[in-house]
Structures are given as structure tokens and as C-alpha cells.
Amino acid sequence: xxxxIASPFLGDHLIVRxxxxxxxxxxxxxxxxxxxxxxxxxxxxxxxxxxxxTWSLNLSGRSFxxxxxxxxxxxxxxxxASYELNLGCNYDCEHCYLGLKRFEGLPWEDRERLLHIxxxxxxxxxxxxxxxxxxxxxxxxxxxxxxxxxxxxxxxxNGSRLSNPKILDLLTSRxxxxxxxxxxxxxxxxxxxxTRRKGAFRLFQKGLYAACEAGLPLALSMIVTRHNxxxxxxxxxxxxxxxxxxxxxxxxxPTIYGGAETLPAQSKDHLRKRKVFTxxxxxxxxxxxxxxxxxxxxxxxxxxxxxxxxxxIESLHHLGGIADRLLLRQGGxxxxxxxGTCGTCMPLxxxxxxxxxxxxxxxxxxxxxEEVTR
Numbered sequence: 001x002x003x004x005i006a007s008p009f010l011g012d013h014l015i016v017r018x019x020x021x022x023x024x025x026x027x028x029x030x031x032x033x034x035x036x037x038x039x040x041x042x043x044x045x046x047x048x049x050x051x052x053x054t055w056s057l058n059l060s061g062r063s064f065x066x067x068x069x070x071x072x073x074x075x076x077x078x079x080x081a082s083y084e085l086n087l088g089c090n091y092d093c094e095h096c097y098l099g100l101k102r103f104e105g106l107p108w109e110d111r112e113r114l115l116h117i118x119x120x121x122x123x124x125x126x127x128x129x130x131x132x133x134x135x136x137x138x139x140x141x142x143x144x145x146x147x148x149x150x151x152x153x154x155x156x157x158n159g160s161r162l163s164n165p166k167i168l169d170l171l172t173s174r175x176x177x178x179x180x181x182x183x184x185x186x187x188x189x190x191x192x193x194x195t196r197r198k199g200a201f202r203l204f205q206k207g208l209y210a211a212c213e214a215g216l217p218l219a220l221s222m223i224v225t226r227h228n229x230x231x232x233x234x235x236x237x238x239x240x241x242x243x244x245x246x247x248x249x250x251x252x253x254p255t256i257y258g259g260a261e262t263l264p265a266q267s268k269d270h271l272r273k274r275k276v277f278t279x280x281x282x283x284x285x286x287x288x289x290x291x292x293x294x295x296x297x298x299x300x301x302x303x304x305x306x307x308x309x310x311x312x313i314e315s316l317h318h319l320g321g322i323a324d325r326l327l328l329r330q331g332g333x334x335x336x337x338x339x340g341t342c343g344t345c346m347p348l349x350x351x352x353x354x355x356x357x358x359x360x361x362x363x364x365x366x367x368x369x370e371e372v373t374r
Contacts, residue, residue: 001174002069003057005150006034007124010079010285014124015050015068016152019175019217022054035072037064069150074122076316080286081118082127082299085136087291091158091195093184095225095265098131099255105291110309111142114293117313119149121287125177126151131291134161140170152177156221158184160200162207172214180219181208183246185227186234194227194265212242220246229267251361256302258354263361271361274343283323287316297323301347338364 006015006026013031016023033044043051043059047068051057059067088103089096106114118126126146133139134157146153159181161167171179184200185191191201211218222235232248239246251274252266280286283297293309296302297319304322306315326347329339333349336342344352344362352362359365 001148002067002150004051004068005071005124005152006031006068007071007150008073008122009124010077015047016124017055017057018147018152018177020055021177021217024050024054031070034064034068035070037068037070039063039065043067071119071124071150074120076121076313078121078123078285078287078316080125080127081121081123081289082129082286083114083118083142083289084129084131084291084299085133085139085142086131088135089130089132089158090135090160091132091197091200093195093223094227095194095223095252095262097253097255097262099257099259099261101131103131105136105138106293106309108138108141110293111138112145114289114308115142115145115149117308118146118289119151120313121316124150124152125154127154127156129156132158132160134164134167140166143170144174147174154178154180156180156182158182158195158200158204159207159211160203162216163203163210168210168214171211171216176217178217178219179211180221181211182249183220183222183235183238186231186238190228190231194223194225208242212244218242218244220244222246222248224248224250224267224270225252225265226267227265229270232270253300253348254351254355254357256299256351258351260355260357263355263357266361276341277343277345279327280345282327283319287319295319297326298347300345300351301326 004015004017013026013028014023015026041064043062043064048059051059086103086105087098087101089101128143130136133155143153153176155176157179184194188201191204192198220239224232250270250272252262254260255262282301287295287297288299289295289308293307294305295308295316296305306318308315327345329336329346333339342364349362
């Protein structure tokens with residue numbers, strides 16, 4: 001199995017290593033040299049030296065194809081994607097933006113084809129998500145094939161399955177780029193209360209410590225709601241004690257169907273003003289795929305989408321135009337004098353509108369205008 005991946009990436013050429021955050025940028029000439037190395041040839045001298053410096057990796061005496069996977073140039077301009085294996089979950093969190101927890105997904109043959117499409121589209125970094133991806137019956141197969149195809153994998157998870165020996169063995173033998181675990185509280189009362197599953201906190205702790213002991217690359221996402229806001233300091237202490245990077249997710253959003261049932265979970269004291277939205281690469285260098293193989297510009301802007309199963313890889317050409325239309329200010333936002341400092345993208349605004357959410361949750365017009373425009 002490869003230890004290094006040489007790949008084009010958004011106009012550059014990189015060498016990356018699964019499980020590592022370090023990488024190398026190389027010239028097009030060096031990339032072409034690697035693409036033309038014969039099967040049993042040794043690794044080029046410059047690559048051996050670079051691998052030793054960057055990853056303390058000794059490539060001496062090893063054949064090139066045993067060590068390096070060289071990915072082909074793609075005619076598509078994508079470098080990243082996210083893939084929802086399933087919308088099902090073993091928790092029932094009050095704040096969950098997915099709404100209905102449907103255990104639906106593609107059969108293996110279609111998932112296999114889908115992963116090849118993403119690879120051929122140029123996707124180097126792939127995020128596996130859900131629902132809870134690790135409870136999906138085909139998670140090991142999806143993860144294993146994506147790894148073999150030369151993708152740098154990240155996983156969004158609640159951690160409840162991380163202590164499973166088969167899962168641990170898969171992830172340690174084929175290391176991901178990162179696993180981000182959602183943290184729903186610092187005690188069983190708040191954690192189990194938010195997830196509405198008794199014993200959820202115990203499973204989280206078991207998975208967290210098993211992954212730490214296995215040396216997996218972890219990060220934590222602190223989900224701050226009205227149920228656990230009093231434990232924010234304890235949640236931060238957990239991350240700091242384990243030496244793990246963390247972010248705090250504080251702004252609750254409507255469901256992907258525009259439902260408002262998630263919004264009451266918001267801790268009003270922790271509602272945070274978003275950073276100014278200046279545009280993004282959704283639909284141009286990034287796309288999202290749902291459990292049925294439908295590709296959209298992102299997890300929020302899901303409609304319209306294209307069917308990769310019915311229309312194939314060529315349908316990805318449509319996403320750029322879809323993105324440009326979805327991100328235009330429209331409706332009540334058209335001509336808004338505050339749009340230059342607005343932190344909410346238009347697809348998310350549309351979900352808040354469908355949910356009939358208070359303006360204070362997503363619009364600056366909740367504030368006196370003179371305070372915003374100074």
C-alpha cells in the first residue's frame with residue numbers, strides 16, 4: 001500500500017502522506033518525472049531526501065510503485081469534496097441540521113463508481129460524513145477504496161464507534177488526514193440529554209480515548225447549545241488536556257429541509273456574529289455528494305443538484321453555474337446596503353427564511369443601522 005501520494009491540486013502539484021498534515025509542493029517537471037517512473041525503479045534521489053526531511057521516511061532500497069501513488073491530471077477543476085454516506089444516525093440530537101434520520105444510501109456497486117468519479121474529478125481531499133458515517137454498513141468498504149484511490153480522508157463523527165476493534169484497525173493501518181469528533185457536553189447529563197440517547201457520553205469517552213491511544217489524528221468540534229452552555233469551560237479543558245485542536249460550533253441552523261425545529265437549541269448568549277461572507281469556492285473547486293449520489297455545491301446549497309449516477313462525471317460541469325446563481329443576493333437581500341458586511345451566504349439565508357426564523361439569527365438588520373454602517 002502506498003505511503004505517499006503525488007497529485008495535481010488546483011493548479012499545483014503536491015506530495016502528501018496519509019495521516020500527516022505535512023506535504024511538499026513540487027514543480028510540474030518533477031510531477032511528470034514521477035508519472036513516468038517505471039514499475040520496479042527505485043525512488044528518485046530528490047524524493048528520498050525530501051521524504052527523509054519531511055516525514056523521517058526512509059525510502060532507500062524500496063521500489064517506487066511500492067511507495068508512491070501518482071494520480072493523473074484531471075480535466076475538472078475540483079480538489080475537495082464531501083460525501084454523506086448515509087443520513088442515518090445512532091443519536092437524535094435536538095440541534096441536528098439533517099432533520100429526518102433516514103438510513104438510505106447507494107448499493108456498493110454505485111458507491112464504487114461514485115468514488116472513482118470523485119477521484120477522476122480531481123478530488124484529493126475527501127470528507128466522509130453523515131449522519132454518523134461509521135455506523136453505515138459499507139463504511140469500511142468506502143473508506144478502504146477511497147484510500148486506495150489516493151484520497152486524503154477526513155471523517156466527521158460522534159466517536160461512538162471509534163473503540164470498535166475493526167474500525168480502529170482500519171484507521172490505524174490506513175490513517176486518515178483527520179477525524180473531527182463532535183462534543184455534546186462534558187457530563188453524561190448534558191451529553192445524553194442533547195443527543196437524547198442514554199449512554200452516549202460513555203460511548204464518546206470510550207471512542208475518544210481509544211483513538212488517542214491509537215495515535216489517530218483527532219480534532220474536536222464543541223457543539224454549544226442551551227443544554228450544555230454551562231459546560232463550555234469543561235469542554236475546552238478536555239481538548240487542552242488531551243492536546244487536541246478544537247473549534248466551537250455555536251450558531252444553530254435550520255434543517256436541510258428548511259425546518260425550524262433545530263433553532264430552539266440555540267444558546268442565545270453564545271450566538272456569534274459570523275465572519276463577513278466574501279464568496280467561496282463551492283461548486284467551482286469543491287462539491288458535496290449526498291447518499292443518493294446527487295452532487296451539489298455544498299451541504300447547505302443542495303438544490304439544484306446533479307445526479308452523478310444518472311448523468312455521470314460530465315454533470316459536474318454544471319455546478320459552477322449553479323453556484324454563481326445560488327450565491328447571488330436575492331429576495332429581501334437584493335440591494336441591501338449592509339450586504340458588504342453580511343456573514344450569511346444566500347443558500348443559508350434561504351433556509352432561515354423557509355424556517356421563518358427571527359431576523360436576529362441571520363440578518364444584521366436586527367441592529368440599529370447606524371451602528372452597522374459606521
